[in-house]
Each structure stands twice: as structure tokens, then as C-alpha cells.
Amino acid sequence: MIKYHPKEEMLLLHAQGKLHLGLANAVSAHCELCTVCKHKLNALTEQLAQASLVDDKPLLEPTNTEMDFSSMMAQIMELPATPQTSHSTSRQTVQVNGYKYQLPRALSQQANKSWSGLGKISRMRLDADDDTARASLLHIDANGEIPEHTHTGREVTLLLAGYFEDEFSQYVPGDFIELDAQHKHSPKTANGCLCYTVVDAPLHFTKGISKLLNPIGELIY
Numbered sequence: 334m335i336k337y338h339p340k341e342e343m344l345l346l347h348a349q350g351k352l353h354l355g356l357a358n359a360v361s362a363h364c365e366l367c368t369v370c371k372h373k374l375n376a377l378t379e380q381l382a383q384a385s386l387v388d389d390k391p392l393l394e395p396t397n398t399e400m401d402f403s404s405m406m407a408q409i410m411e412l413p414a415t416p417q418t419s420h421s422t423s424r425q426t427v428q429v430n431g432y433k434y435q436l437p438r439a440l441s442q443q444a445n446k447s448w449s450g451l452g453k454i455s456r457m458r459l460d461a462d463d464d465t466a467r468a469s470l471l472h473i474d475a476n477g478e479i480p481e482h483t484h485t486g487r488e489v490t491l492l493l494a495g496y497f498e499d500e501f502s503q504y505v506p507g508d509f510i511e512l513d514a515q516h517k518h519s520p521k522t523a524n525g526c527l528c529y530t531v532v533d534a535p536l537h538f539t540k541g542i543s544k545l546l547n548p549i550g551e552l553i554y
């Protein structure tokens with residue numbers, strides 16, 4: 334079962350269209366895998382559409398559109414989910430090191446680039462449409478591991494297929510993991526896994542000779 338979800342604040346920013354492409358794709362792809370967040374997002378989108386209709390009216394009740402976030406979330410949870418919109422994009426299949434995966438629609442259009450690899454780690458760079466953030470598909474072969482590191486910025490990892498674990502938890506497909514400089518971890522996978530990652534600063538390796546690990550860092554960031 335999916336345990337890790339985007340924060341409600343991030344869902345709201347997504348509904349408002351304020352996330353850069355890299356994060357927007359992460360949230361969209363998560364919502365394809367998670368019915369809970371899909372319904373929240375649909376309700377938020379509907380709520381925003383209604384609020385914008387209110388905005389267009391003359392300023393009769395100017396405080397009415399200013400709703401605090403928790404009451405807004407409480408309200409939208411009461412709303413029925415809007416019908417799912419039909420997706421025209423077909424789901425793309427990617428192959429890497431003998432593994433084959435079907436991608437969420439949100440990532441399918443971009444996933445036509447080549448893989449770069451180093452040992453058991455492979456990366457396909459995708460577009461983040463942001464000055465500092467970098468988005469990638471990241472594959473780790475069976476029994477692969479990323480050396481222990483922290484993040485100088487934010488790292489969002491959406492597990493798409495397979496399983497991995499780190500010092501904090503074990504993750505299943507759909508888990509949306511957000512880490513920052515406070516978190517030190519070394520993800521490892523027993524059977525191989527495919528993730529979508531959005532990283533907005535280089536990794537900082539906390540063990541071994543970081544100079545030797547730089548190529549891995551460059552692959553992941």
C-alpha cells in the first residue's frame with residue numbers, strides 16, 4: 334500500500350499550475366497510481382474553478398475567496414470526485430539492462446531519450462523546465478545501491494516499479510518520497526527498481542571519498 338504522498342500544499346500548487354514541469358509530472362504520475370490523491374486533486378481543481386468564477390464577479394464579498402487552507406481541504410474532501418478525464422497519451426514502455434517497464438502517462442511523452450549508466454545505476458534525463466531542478470528516470474539493477482548521501486536541496490523520488498528501502502522505510506510503487514538536507518540515506522534494491530526523481534541541488538556523499546563518488550552524483554543530479 335502507498336504510504337507516502339505529496340504534501341497537500343504541493344497538490345494545491347499543482348492544481349494552480351504553479352509547479353515546474355519536473356514536479357508537476359511527479360504529482361501527475363503519483364495521481365495515476367494513487368486514487369486518494371487523484372480524488373483530492375480533482376476536488377481541488379473543481380474548488381479552484383469555482384473560486385475563479387467567484388473572482389470574476391464584482392467585489393461583493395471580498396473576504397469570501399480568502400479561505401484558510403485547512404478549511405478548504407476539509408471542504409473539498411466532502412465533494413464528490415469529478416469524473417476522470419480521458420487521457421489521449423498512451424503509456425510508453427522503457428527497457429533498461431534487460432528490465433522492461435510501462436510508464437505512467439504523465440512521463441510517457443518524454444521518455445524517448447537514451448540511458449546513461451554507471452554500474453548498476455542508469456539514468457534517463459527528462460525535462461524539468463526549471464533553472465536548477467533536474468528530472469530523471471533512475472533505474473537501479475537488482476542488488477544495487479546508491480552510496481549514503483544527503484541533499485543540499487530537495488529530492489523528490491516517485492517509485493514507479495519494483496521496491497527499494499533506505500534507513501527510513503521500505504517503499505512500494507506509487508510512494509512519493511520528499512527528502513531534504515536533514516535526511517541521510519542509502520537506498521538499496523533487492524530485485525531492481527525504476528524511479529522518477531526531481532533533484533534541485535547536487536547530492537552530498539557522506540561516506541568514502543566523495544571525489545570517487547562524484548560520477549554517481551552527476552548521474553543522479
Ligand SMILES: [Zn+2]
Pocket residue numbers: 335337338339363367369370371
Ligand atoms: Zn497519494
